[in-house]
Amino acid sequence: MKKITSQIAVALVCALLGFLLAYQFKLLNSKEKATVDNFDKSDIIAENENLRKEKESLISKNESLTENLKKIEQAAAARGDVNQETKNELDKTRMMLGTEDVKGKGIILTLTPKNNMLSEKPKLSEFEIIYLINILNFAGAEAISINDYRITPQTGVVSAAGDKIWIGNNDPISPTGSLEIKAIGNQVNLKKQITFPGYMSQLNLGNYSYEIKNKDDMLIKKSNQNLVSEFIKPVQ
Numbered sequence: 001m002k003k004i005t006s007q008i009a010v011a012l013v014c015a016l017l018g019f020l021l022a023y024q025f026k027l028l029n030s031k032e033k034a035t036v037d038n039f040d041k042s043d044i045i046a047e048n049e050n051l052r053k054e055k056e057s058l059i060s061k062n063e064s065l066t067e068n069l070k071k072i073e074q075a076a077a078a079r080g081d082v083n084q085e086t087k088n089e090l091d092k093t094r095m096m097l098g099t100e101d102v103k104g105k106g107i108i109l110t111l112t113p114k115n116n117m118l119s120e121k122p123k124l125s126e127f128e129i130i131y132l133i134n135i136l137n138f139a140g141a142e143a144i145s146i147n148d149y150r151i152t153p154q155t156g157v158v159s160a161a162g163d164k165i166w167i168g169n170n171d172p173i174s175p176t177g178s179l180e181i182k183a184i185g186n187q188v189n190l191k192k193q194i195t196f197p198g199y200m201s202q203l204n205l206g207n208y209s210y211e212i213k214n215k216d217d218m219l220i221k222k223s224n225q226n227l228v229s230e231f232i233k234p235v236q
């Protein structure tokens with residue numbers, strides 16, 4: 001009887017020790033994970049801040065170089081080194097590429113999520129935005145911006161992690177917020193294309209109400225995204 005009792009006591013002690021060791025290991029592992037998570041978060045925040053500062057510095061340098069280039073071109077045109085028509089073509093090309101601020105007649109399309117208490121808040125994705133850009137371009141839009149981010153020939157639109165939409169290299173926008181699209185062009189044609197039956201119910205757009213306003217002197221700011229021409233070459 002004593003032998004059985006002692007065996008039970010040893011078993012209980014071993015079980016208790018095993019439980020304590022397992023609990024201590026779990027506690028240490030949790031602390032280590034929390035330390036790593038805190039380190040990763042602070043490291044990511046610092047990296048993001050460095051990237052933000054680097055981006056601002058590059059934008060500032062790019063604007064300075066652009067202004068200097070304009071002065072050189074104007075001086076060359078004044079001296080007669082460059083034909084004024086050539087200078088005008090360069091200016092027009094910059095406007096079309098989105099590297100210059102532009103203004104003119106156009107429309108402002110505002111999308112607002114519909115309130116529906118029975119379902120979750122609707123979300124936009126890259127597909128709705130690309131679709132809207134496409135139909136505006138088809139209607140003859142000469143300049144487009146999404147939430148004041150200029151769309152250029154090299155601007156990509158992509159959803160990330162379901163809670164952000166990236167437009168080029170700009171700060172992300174919320175997929176559940178309102179969207180403001182500016183387009184410069186023939187106001188009648190732009191509005192007619194947007195209001196064509198069925199167009200604004202495609203994809204997830206049916207969950208959004210929309211408003212179109214004409215604007216006769218609308219400003220669309222230039223893009224901060226540098227155009228890349230590493231692989232394309234002129235045909236001789």
